[in-house]
Amino acid sequence: MKIVQKLFLPVLLLFIFLFMGLPLFTVTVQGLAPSIIIETLSTPFYQEGLINSLKIALCTTVLVVIIALPPAILYDRFEFRGKSLVNVMMMVPMILPPFVGALGFQQVFGYYGVLNAILGHFMLPPVDWLGGQERFGAVCLIEALHLYPLLYLNLVTALANIDPSLDEAARNLGAGRWRRFRRVTLPLIRPGMFAGGSIVLIWSFTELGTPLMLGYDKVTTVQIFNGINELETNPVPYALVVLLLIFSAGIYSIVRATLGRVDDTMVVKGMSGKRLQRLSLLPGILVFGVFLVITLAAGLPHMALLLGAFSQDWYGTILPSSWTMLHFKNSLSHEIVVPSIINSLKYSSLAMLVCLGLGIPAALLLVRRRPRYRHVIDTLIMLPLAVPGIVVAFGYLGMCSRYQVLNYIFDPVNNPTLLLVMAYAIRRLPYVVRSACAGLEQTPVSLEEAARNLGAGGLTVLRRITVPLVSANLVVGALFAFSFSMLEVSDSLILAQKSIFYPVTKAIFELSQILGEGTYIACAFGVWAMLFLAFSLLAANLLLGRKMGSLFRF
Amino acid sequence: MLNVELKGVSKSYSPGKTVLQMLDLNINAGELFFLLGPSGCGKTTLLRLLAGFLKPDTGTIFFAERDITHVAPERRDTGMVFQNYALWPHMSIFDNVAFGLDTRNIRGDERRRLVHEALVLVEMEEFAERKPASLSGGQQQRVALARALAFRPKLLLLDEPLSNLDAKLRDSMRSEIRRICKSAGLTAIYVTHDRKEALSMADRIAILNQGRLEQVGTPEHLYRRPLTRFTAEFMGQANFFPVTVNTVGHDVCVLDTPFGTMRAAKPDFEVTAGDRLTAMVRTECLRPTQEGTSHDNAFSGRLKAGSFQGENSVWEVSAGDYLLNVLEACPPHREPESGITLQITPEHLVLLGDQ
Numbered sequence: 001m002k003i004v005q006k007l008f009l010p011v012l013l014l015f016i017f018l019f020m021g022l023p024l025f026t027v028t029v030q031g032l033a034p035s036i037i038i039e040t041l042s043t044p045f046y047q048e049g050l051i052n053s054l055k056i057a058l059c060t061t062v063l064v065v066i067i068a069l070p071p072a073i074l075y076d077r078f079e080f081r082g083k084s085l086v087n088v089m090m091m092v093p094m095i096l097p098p099f100v101g102a103l104g105f106q107q108v109f110g111y112y113g114v115l116n117a118i119l120g121h122f123m124l125p126p127v128d129w130l131g132g133q134e135r136f137g138a139v140c141l142i143e144a145l146h147l148y149p150l151l152y153l154n155l156v157t158a159l160a161n162i163d164p165s166l167d168e169a170a171r172n173l174g175a176g177r178w179r180r181f182r183r184v185t186l187p188l189i190r191p192g193m194f195a196g197g198s199i200v201l202i203w204s205f206t207e208l209g210t211p212l213m214l215g216y217d218k219v220t221t222v223q224i225f226n227g228i229n230e231l232e233t234n235p236v237p238y239a240l241v242v243l244l245l246i247f248s249a250g251i252y253s254i255v256r257a258t259l260g261r262v263d264d265t266m267v268v269k270g271m272s273g274k275r276l277q278r279l280s281l282l283p284g285i286l287v288f289g290v291f292l293v294i295t296l297a298a299g300l301p302h303m304a305l306l307l308g309a310f311s312q313d314w315y316g317t318i319l320p321s322s323w324t325m326l327h328f329k330n331s332l333s334h335e336i337v338v339p340s341i342i343n344s345l346k347y348s349s350l351a352m353l354v355c356l357g358l359g360i361p362a363a364l365l366l367v368r369r370r371p372r373y374r375h376v377i378d379t380l381i382m383l384p385l386a387v388p389g390i391v392v393a394f395g396y397l398g399m400c401s402r403y404q405v406l407n408y409i410f411d412p413v414n415n416p417t418l419l420l421v422m423a424y425a426i427r428r429l430p431y432v433v434r435s436a437c438a439g440l441e442q443t444p445v446s447l448e449e450a451a452r453n454l455g456a457g458g459l460t461v462l463r464r465i466t467v468p469l470v471s472a473n474l475v476v477g478a479l480f481a482f483s484f485s486m487l488e489v490s491d492s493l494i495l496a497q498k499s500i501f502y503p504v505t506k507a508i509f510e511l512s513q514i515l516g517e518g519t520y521i522a523c524a525f526g527v528w529a530m531l532f533l534a535f536s537l538l539a540a541n542l543l544l545g546r547k548m549g550s551l552f553r554f
Numbered sequence: 555m556l557n558v559e560l561k562g563v564s565k566s567y568s569p570g571k572t573v574l575q576m577l578d579l580n581i582n583a584g585e586l587f588f589l590l591g592p593s594g595c596g597k598t599t600l601l602r603l604l605a606g607f608l609k610p611d612t613g614t615i616f617f618a619e620r621d622i623t624h625v626a627p628e629r630r631d632t633g634m635v636f637q638n639y640a641l642w643p644h645m646s647i648f649d650n651v652a653f654g655l656d657t658r659n660i661r662g663d664e665r666r667r668l669v670h671e672a673l674v675l676v677e678m679e680e681f682a683e684r685k686p687a688s689l690s691g692g693q694q695q696r697v698a699l700a701r702a703l704a705f706r707p708k709l710l711l712l713d714e715p716l717s718n719l720d721a722k723l724r725d726s727m728r729s730e731i732r733r734i735c736k737s738a739g740l741t742a743i744y745v746t747h748d749r750k751e752a753l754s755m756a757d758r759i760a761i762l763n764q765g766r767l768e769q770v771g772t773p774e775h776l777y778r779r780p781l782t783r784f785t786a787e788f789m790g791q792a793n794f795f796p797v798t799v800n801t802v803g804h805d806v807c808v809l810d811t812p813f814g815t816m817r818a819a820k821p822d823f824e825v826t827a828g829d830r831l832t833a834m835v836r837t838e839c840l841r842p843t844q845e846g847t848s849h850d851n852a853f854s855g856r857l858k859a860g861s862f863q864g865e866n867s868v869w870e871v872s873a874g875d876y877l878l879n880v881l882e883a884c885p886p887h888r889e890p891e892s893g894i895t896l897q898i899t900p901e902h903l904v905l906l907g908d909q
Binding site for chain 1: 605606607629630631634636637641644645653657658702705711
């Protein structure tokens with residue numbers, strides 16, 4: 001046990017260094033030539049890309065706040081019929097990675113899509129919902145409808161943590177509804193707002209799948225992706241990656257400085273019980289309706305995806321003109337589909353094992369042994385959450401071409417398995433560690449001390465007491481690591497270059513690019529993926545309940 | 555200063571589970587009034603009804619003859635001190651205290667002056683720029699009081715404000731709160747389950763039991779002349795035994811007790827000869843006297859056990875079929891199984907109204 005403890009920290013640090021530190025370093029070194037950066041920045045094409053990326057991030061975040069804040073407040077204030085359902089409902093959009101949602105989205109909002117077919121049915125002129133070739137609004141809306149649960153869960157948790165007497169005290173002193181919201185509630189949920197908002201901001205800033213799928217190439221991420229083939233001769237993609245990284249860090253710092261101060265710890269002792277206002281039938285239905293509308297809006301692309309998967313021909317009509325089960329069969333018999341499922345299962349299971357193998361000892365170290373340098377380790381582990389997948393993937397390619405030794409070990413061109421697993425693992429490690437830490441913090445040390453007092457050694461305590469007690473948290477962390485690995489986009493698109501190594505997401509992307517039946521097959525494949533993630537999230541929600549929100553903080 | 559009146563107030567949270575039953579209560583202007591009772595008796599519910607956070611199912615609440623039953627909490631002009639203080643962690647002490655002035659559009663120098671005065675009153679003026687998290691429990695309690703007082707409310711509501719403090723601080727805060735209320739001329743309603751707090755601070759006390767008013771009166775009256783066994787037990791240690799009224803005189807009545815015939819002060823309610831009632835005598839009012847000589851209103855018993863507590867002793871004395879608890883101050887040495895004579899002054903033998 002002692003030796004394990006001594007060895008663990010170097011192993012963890014080596015892992016973080018090799019799969020996060022070194023790639024970040026090579027990307028930075030290769031892209032940080034001032035002349036290239038200036039040249040890139042002064043090229044109108046790339047300028048426009050960066051500005052669009054920033055605009056997308058900002059619009060998406062604003063949309064997310066608009067979508068997530070009202071239902072979070074309703075959930076916190078009122079008791080109504082069907083309340084137990086709404087949180088599961090609100091999770092629906094997490095079922096699909098947004099780039100698969102984009103597939104369905106076009107079926108609904110495209111020029112020959114469902115909405116215009118409905119308009120045509122009533123003899124109305126068609127509307128260009130996606131904003132022409134620009135697709136800017138579509139990208140923001142799809143991402144917002146996908147990402148709002150991150151903020152919603154954080155806000156619900158933050159609101160639940162406010163002692164109701166703080167609001168009552170303001171009321172007692174004569175403050176009306178609006179003043180109480182502005183001066184008491186809003187400042188107190190600021191940390192939750194920051195936690196959720198900063199993830200949404202950075203996520204949407206660095207999102208590759210959605211603009212790529214919608215064919216919107218005037219954003220930095222897509223420009224980087226398109227530059228991948230000329231990597232040997234063209235340094236611009238590296239410069240773009242560095243710029244992406246600098247801007248991400250900049251955005252994060254600005255948001256943190258304005259929203260993220262944590263000086264206001266709650267001082268209230270002994271939380272008084274929350275008294276929820278019970279709504280009668282009609283207002284209750286109205287409130288439930290708010291949740292329903294949001295969920296339906298978010299679920300629209302998914303439903304379209306479902307219909308697309310069943311349709312034989314769907315072009316310019318409200319519903320598909322004929323139906324078939326063929327795509328489900330085809331999607332499973334297409335030559336790249338089944339291998340990609342096997343690949344994804346392999347990569348994701350391995351990534352999950354790596355996460356657990358490193359995450360459990362890391363959580364034990366952070367919570368139980370509480371070393372003085374634990375904040376440093378905690379920050380290092382959480383860092384990958386803030387580093388975009390596209391940067392990591394690029395870093396891996398960069399470091400392998402820079403250091404021949406690594407190219408020999410990882411061999412990204414001929415077999416990217418190891419790199420893909422590590423790329424998945426390092427960006428999911430934060431979820432596993434956070435989840436395990438939460439479990440350990442809720443488990444009194446005395447339970448472990450009691451076992452020790454009765455003669456159990458370190459490993460026995462771990463096996464018979466600690467792990468069983470935090471098993472729910474471990475299961476949830478592992479589920480997240482696995483599901484999000486299955487549906488990872490950036491790393492998969494960039495690192496898997498040969499079709500025999502394609503994971504699910506890359507296969508869906510490649511299928512959707514095939515004309516004719518490709519889209520439908522991709523849809524069918526997307527449905528499989530959706531069912532899969534739905535099951536994982538449902539299980540996670542049942543196991544963890546409201547604490548789920550704390551998984552998405554960093 | 556205002557007087558508070560409750561008429562026929564009831565409240566239940568869910569059907570069938572009544573928290574308050576048809577309550578009538580008058581609280582005089584300028585009074586420090588206590589709501590006292592065990593947990594779950596409805597005292598906090600009553601306070602929240604007064605603050606306006608709850609609406610009564612039936613009945614009316616008046617502040618200074620004005621019906622405020624359906625007035626929103628923010629329009630009631632009551633200052634409330636919460637059990638957990640409820641100081642806003644994101645505001646400085648100054649901003650916390652100034653909040654009630656902001657909502658009343660009091661600005662500038664006037665605002666600064668009133669906040670300063672409130673902080674001086676609780677001796678917290680040098681902490682104005684600090685945040686609540688950096689204060690100790692006692693300091694937070696003072697700030698909560700200052701916040702409730704800063705806008706000069708006419709009615710102060712206190713919900714177990716001292717329950718989170720240690721014993722020593724609690725004692726000093728008791729006289730402090732009373733001093734502040736009296737010097738500001740406030741009507742104050744104070745909820746607690748601590749009878750010592752109520753005895754030492756209150757002008758009057760209402761005892762609540764399972765949502766009903768058990769008795770209202772001054773601390774001394776409630777201690778000396780409780781009307782029910784519940785009040786008697788809640789206010790202090792006592793012995794109870796059944797008696798039958800023998801004769802009723804002008805201001806005393808003669809009782810047949812398990813220990814012989816004894817005289818008791820006439821109770822506040824009507825009694826007639828032949829009534830079977832419960833009598834109460836406090837442990838310190840059973841006074842051990844000289845053994846052997848005959849005494850007025852006395853009986854003899856046998857000492858069973860005792861516990862020596864320094865300045866006083868608690869004896870268990872068997873008399874008739876009863877085991878009585880006796881508290882003796884400045885106790886002499888007594889041997890178990892020795893005889894003992896106990897004397898009761900008639901005014902200390904109290905007839906209870908229930909059973």
